[in-house]
Amino acid sequence: MAEDFLRDAIKDIKDYIPGKTPQKRGVIKLASNENPFGPSPKSLAAIEKAAKNLQVYPDQKSILLREALAKKFRVSFDQVIVGNGSDELMQLAAAAFLRPGEEVIIPEHTFSLYEFVARLFDGKPVFVPLKGLEQDLDAMLKAVTQKTKMVFLCSPHNPTGSIITRKAFHEFLQKLPKNVLVTIDEAYAEFAEDKTLPESLSYVLEGRNVMVLRTFSKFYGLAGLRCGYGFAPAELIKYMFRVKPPFNVNRLAQAGALAALEDTAFLKMTYKNNLEGKKYLYAELDKLGLSYKKTEANFILINIKYPADELFLKLMGAGVIIRPLTSFGLPQAIRVSIGTKEQNKKLMASLEKAIS
């Protein structure tokens, strides 16, 4: 193939490295921050019902789901968009707004999709180092140039679990030029204990160039269904719709997500289990003398003394799949999802054995 057969952009795009999936029974996966209780039961019932009409194209505007989200989050219908996972929404924003050569500020050691969408539309990713495993908003502000078009923030941050505080986010927006689009990825927000999360939606309501991303993949236990949602001022949403493939969100995702929103019992159980699991894991990690980062999400970053890829293999041998953070640029750290009580126990027992 001639070199110039390819778009220039794709030469710098790297393969995505997913969490490994168990191939054997009895192996537990704590690698992709999935809900250990499975999908919401209300969701399953809604999916079964919706499947009967699966020959029909999905609603291309996801109207029922967007109405429910608008009501729940107290925004207007035209400030909501639904995607085939929230990663699609990042891509739509880039497709609508990112002009070739414009800069996209991204924290180092983060979810790789931010870089992917920037490169896909010929943008220039500008990475800003973390400071003590936290996103360094001051340094990100300093990275702003005339060519900056977008900033990606992640709160709670994958893979560190730390949040950007309400105050820090507010000050950041005060200082950031208004023509820069800030995408704040809140995929894990429902797990947070800290009540000082950014009031990100208030900026959407004000009409700032802010896009807030949420997902049904984590808290709602629907990663396999692919459904994410986003909030932004109506004018931004309008242009994202224009670059959206017509039938991006399948019928079952629209139905399953809608039902999951109302599954209060399941959501309470998920929150409580995560909180208890976190406390248990903190205590056990302290006993082992391992250093870790306190988390507001459903995973914990643990610093280890030797290569994460080696520990990954050892643990996989013991039937526990975790995420080595090598692909995040942290080759001596792992990320473990908080599981059920039993899973957490098995994780800690295997970890203790592996590092001793």
Place this chain on the structure above:
Amino acid sequence: MAEDFLRDAIKDIKDYIPGKTPQKRGVIKLASNENPFGPSPKSLAAIEKAAKNLQVYPDQKSILLREALAKKFRVSFDQVIVGNGSDELMQLAAAAFLRPGEEVIIPEHTFSLYEFVARLFDGKPVFVPLKGLEQDLDAMLKAVTQKTKMVFLCSPHNPTGSIITRKAFHEFLQKLPKNVLVTIDEAYAEFAEDKTLPESLSYVLEGRNVMVLRTFSKFYGLAGLRCGYGFAPAELIKYMFRVKPPFNVNRLAQAGALAALEDTAFLKMTYKNNLEGKKYLYAELDKLGLSYKKTEANFILINIKYPADELFLKLMGAGVIIRPLTSFGLPQAIRVSIGTKEQNKKLMASLEKAIS
């Protein structure tokens, strides 16, 4: 919003116009070429089973489904890709290969997604008129320039129902420069009676720049599930994977599509019903003296004497939703999907009344 906040490309992108969906009971939809028998029952069973693990991310490479497709179509695994609908595969091809300003040759009066993906990646659509409602391959060859990168063909063609013959396709490829990528969209191929369909896969096997697109949306009755598949030489597939969002095809789509492939009884029934419906509709249209195009798909293009949008409204009033071809640039034609016996009867009764 400042004009230069937007990507230039999106200024020329038009909204997609979908088939209308019934809002009332008893209304039949013959507007989107969906399977009138609903989804394959084997598919539904597989979906229900797969839903139990919906908290887990989908296989990002759709391995089981691609293996089954490779086996069925006698190509190798690395020549197959699966997408969130086949429209996603068109988009991946553009994302991987279409350089800004390169030309994309598209038949006039066709599925609007070809133009959409060309514009999305800053390509230049070049429209070639049909000739007697058939794709004019000679004229398309004449439209080739140094800047031509892609050609979209559709066979059977939406919305006319005509195929490109094996011989015509072969001669086209003989004359086309080898560095031009030909995408042949075969979304309706399973319905064709004509045995002279192009041997499109043989060119993939030869390593020509040919991509063959198929879908589970039509014949398999799974439009709501979003699952399309494509065949191309392994080197092209490799680059399409690189620009693919990691979890593009949801778990239920992978499971449902896999099961549908094996639902022989359902597929036979679908084929037979379509053939019989086609003959019935031809006979009834002849009685009414309406001119139509013989079809190799599951829909018929009918020429009418007055505005299609008006007929659409009349028929909707009578409880039948059809597709006016105004958005395809054919304001005096409609496209009707072939339904069940009862649906076809209702269509013809309503049509007779509407035009009398």
